[in-house]
Amino acid sequence: MRKLENKVVFITGGLSGIGKACAIAAAKEGADIILADFKSDKVNKVIEEIEKENVKAIFVECDVSKFKQVETIIQKVIDTFGTIDIALNNAGIGGTASKVGKMTEEMWLQVVNINLNGVFNCMRHELAHMWKQKKGVIVNMSSVMGKVGFSTSSHYVAAKHGVIGLTQTAALEYATDGIRINAICPGFIDTPLLTKIGINNHADAKQRIIDLHPMKRLGKPEEIANGFIFLASDESSFISGTTLEIDGGYLSE
Ligand SMILES: NC(=O)c1ccc[n+]([C@@H]2O[C@H](COP(=O)([O-])OP(=O)(O)OC[C@H]3O[C@@H](n4cnc5c(N)ncnc54)[C@H](O)[C@@H]3O)[C@@H](O)[C@H]2O)c1
Numbered sequence: 001m002r003k004l005e006n007k008v009v010f011i012t013g014g015l016s017g018i019g020k021a022c023a024i025a026a027a028k029e030g031a032d033i034i035l036a037d038f039k040s041d042k043v044n045k046v047i048e049e050i051e052k053e054n055v056k057a058i059f060v061e062c063d064v065s066k067f068k069q070v071e072t073i074i075q076k077v078i079d080t081f082g083t084i085d086i087a088l089n090n091a092g093i094g095g096t097a098s099k100v101g102k103m104t105e106e107m108w109l110q111v112v113n114i115n116l117n118g119v120f121n122c123m124r125h126e127l128a129h130m131w132k133q134k135k136g137v138i139v140n141m142s143s144v145m146g147k148v149g150f151s152t153s154s155h156y157v158a159a160k161h162g163v164i165g166l167t168q169t170a171a172l173e174y175a176t177d178g179i180r181i182n183a184i185c186p187g188f189i190d191t192p193l194l195t196k197i198g199i200n201n202h203a204d205a206k207q208r209i210i211d212l213h214p215m216k217r218l219g220k221p222e223e224i225a226n227g228f229i230f231l232a233s234d235e236s237s238f239i240s241g242t243t244l245e246i247d248g249g250y251l252s253e
Helices: 017-028 043-051 067-081 105-115 117-133 154-173 192-196 203-211 221-232
Strands: 008-012 032-037 057-061 086-089 136-141 179-186 243-246
Touching: 008 017, 008 067, 008 117, 017 032, 017 043, 017 086, 017 221, 032 043, 032 067, 043 057, 057 067, 067 117, 086 117, 086 221, 105 117, 105 154, 117 136, 117 154, 117 179, 136 154, 136 221, 154 179, 179 221, 221 243
Parallel strands: 008 032, 008 086, 032 057, 086 136, 136 179, 179 243
Antiparallel strands: none
């Protein structure tokens, strides 16, 4: 028996990096997958990859920072699939590096609107539905930066700390409703996000980041997906309101 047989899994930011690896891992465990992301030329390829596992996969165009849009999309998904059993609120961006005293309002809001408000927007509508069905699992993507600071990333750090507070509070609110809510805190993972924030294309910067991890390497998206499957499945049936650090030892130094 596969761990997520016949479950409906809603994944934001599912076309790339960690979200895509989680989508493929969930499909291998028998789940149907809804990928919510910006429109992109990757859609058909990712859908094909998921469908190889003999499950259903659909793409919905979505900007998680838009409250009303998220509400409409989640309602449409429920109308089509009948339910959302598991949600992975994963969409996120790195943002532009700056010290607090030089950060513009635009730089701050861009990150907070996606990485924190986007998680709230999704949880708001997922939980309204899960509360009615009296079951569900939510996994939010935080970061090691949800636990400690990182110079020039105050927007990202604040948003990821916020995701943990939101996760813990919602876990308390829904603990007796059959709904479990947890967060994952990855260390630096080798995904296109690292290229977008200029780490992958500069050998020195990349080495400095690698050296922050006691294991002296970056993580792989599949290593985060393993944690996601654990938190999404009944194997973690007594776990709620916690954070799973998958970070090569980053937070132990
Ligand atoms: N890569 C890392 O080192 C790392 C470490 C810790 C946490 N994370 C977190 O993991 C998550 C996934 O990151 P990744 O490394 O896979 O990045 P990625 O850039 O490879 O993928 C992110 C995906 O999110 C989508 N996205 C961005 N903004 C969106 C929006 N407003 N609405 C819908 N979709 C949106 C992008 O289109 C993309 O497909 C993010 O929340 C990120 O902060 C990443």
